Amino acid sequence: MLRQALHEIRVATRGRGLYEFTSKVADWVSQNNFTSGLVTLHLRHTSASLLIQENADPDVRRDLETFFTRLVPDGDPDFVHTVEGDDDMPAHVRTALTAVNLSIPVSEGRLALGTWQGIYLWEHRRSPHSRAITAHFVGE
């Protein structure tokens, strides 16, 4: 018999960068004895993203940041929406280039992530924020 569950996850950020929260999702799965099914995460913001990326070498996260900062520079003179700061519109663009949803199957009681995959909140604003993620599970 299939069942479902909803859960709220909070991630506190200290400015721009990638914050891993894999364990918060994995703990929710194990505490509820979800054995198989699908976890979907939805980030309720427009200036941060959800990303699955390599969790081994921290240089990967540094290089991701380097690339996106170069591709979408703060203070872009072509942008009109500047009232919330010169990093706000770049944050919206970075969100559009990435994603605010992730879906991860659960198999044999565990998230079916690859060996090197971690789940990250990518904060695109330079100031600290408290970010809200709604998690949904359907399965057994």
Added chain:
Amino acid sequence: MLRQALHEIRVATRGRGLYEFTSKVADWVSQNNFTSGLVTLHLRHTSASLLIQENADPDVRRDLETFFTRLVPDGDPDFVHTVEGDDDMPAHVRTALTAVNLSIPVSEGRLALGTWQGIYLWEHRRSPHSRAITAHFVGE
């Protein structure tokens, strides 16, 4: 007891730009008394995208358009696939850089969107189109 539903949503576009259709999804949720679960949207095209973005200041949509037009210019001389118009291959690239799927939890009878989040169809072609989205719901 979990149930599911499928639904077809149509969005008429008048050329390149972001078209909000949050109310079409929200109306489907309320008319069917979905109280909790997951809505998934799939856009059945390769030259338009689905995007969750800020629905407050229209300048955000204008700046998104400015950025993507600059990043993926029409008439790129490196492109070979030009028979359908000089905006066709850029439309495919813009689709690859964004997404054709979205998943939004439903909680307490409402889409669990953030305060500033709207659901948009991003038309990447310059001419008007009628775009088809298949919506799926699983939950209660």
Added chain:
Amino acid sequence: MLRQALHEIRVATRGRGLYEFTSKVADWVSQNNFTSGLVTLHLRHTSASLLIQENADPDVRRDLETFFTRLVPDGDPDFVHTVEGDDDMPAHVRTALTAVNLSIPVSEGRLALGTWQGIYLWEHRRSPHSRAITAHFVGE
């Protein structure tokens, strides 16, 4: 009565490029008599992507490759993570710019894809790999 299923899909790649595997997903749907519901695919790697794109003119795939190679060049001197090869960090960036998840509704016993939509594994590394995708189905 809703049911669910999990399935493992393997795609062998011969270096960078787009590999269609729509039929592997469609066969799974038809062999299990899934009539309506939702298929979710999750790629368990951080240097390849899942993409829905046009399956008609192969020039579209060539131009996608041209664009991404130009946007994220191999051997970028700003990258620090280079120990696994000069195409490794670009592969992570290309994965961040695209997606590792896809969700496709099933309606009347078939994937609800548009006429021109195919499901692709986008290999971002230059050497061959065996890529693992976990598929989940919920529905009837």
